[in-house]
Amino acid sequence: LFSAIHPTQRQRWAETYARLVVPQGTLIVLLYPLIHRGRTPPHRVTMADCEKYLKNHFVLVRVDPNCRCIEGDEGNELMSVWKRL
Numbered sequence: 001l002f003s004a005i006h007p008t009q010r011q012r013w014a015e016t017y018a019r020l021v022v023p024q025g026t027l028i029v030l031l032y033p034l035i036h037r038g039r040t041p042p043h044r045v046t047m048a049d050c051e052k053y054l055k056n057h058f059v060l061v062r063v064d065p066n067c068r069c070i071e072g073d074e075g076n077e078l079m080s081v082w083k084r085l
Contacts, residue, residue: 001030001032001042002029002030002031002045002049002050003031003032003033003041003042003043003044003045004041004042005043006043007043007049010049010053011053013053014053014054014056014057015057017054017057017058018056018057018058018084021058021084022084023084023085024083024084025083026061026082026083026084027054027058027081027082027084028079028080028081028082029054029079029080029081029082030067030069030078030079031045031046031049031050031078031079031080032045032069032070032073032076032077032078033073033076033077034046034075034076034078035075035076047063047078047080050080054082057084057085058082058083058084058085059082059083059085060080060081060082061081061082061083062080062081063078063079063080063081064078064079064080064081065078067079
């Protein structure tokens with residue numbers, strides 16, 4: 001969960017996944033919460049946050065704004081699918 005990573009550690013998170021995911025492999029990232037509720041973690045995230053760290057290693061394949069990953073919190077999450085360069 002990207003939002004569980006403290007913002008100061010996100011670059012390291014992206015570099016770790018770049019090493020772990022084989023070329024042309026898939027990385028699925030749940031972005032939650034999009035709306036901050038005052039407690040951390042999880043830290044509020046945006047798609048731009050995720051792209052900022054992954055763009056050098058991955059290409060965005062798909063974003064699903066209607067994923068129902070966390071029941072009762074619809075609209076506060078996105079699922080993104082990335083392909084390793």
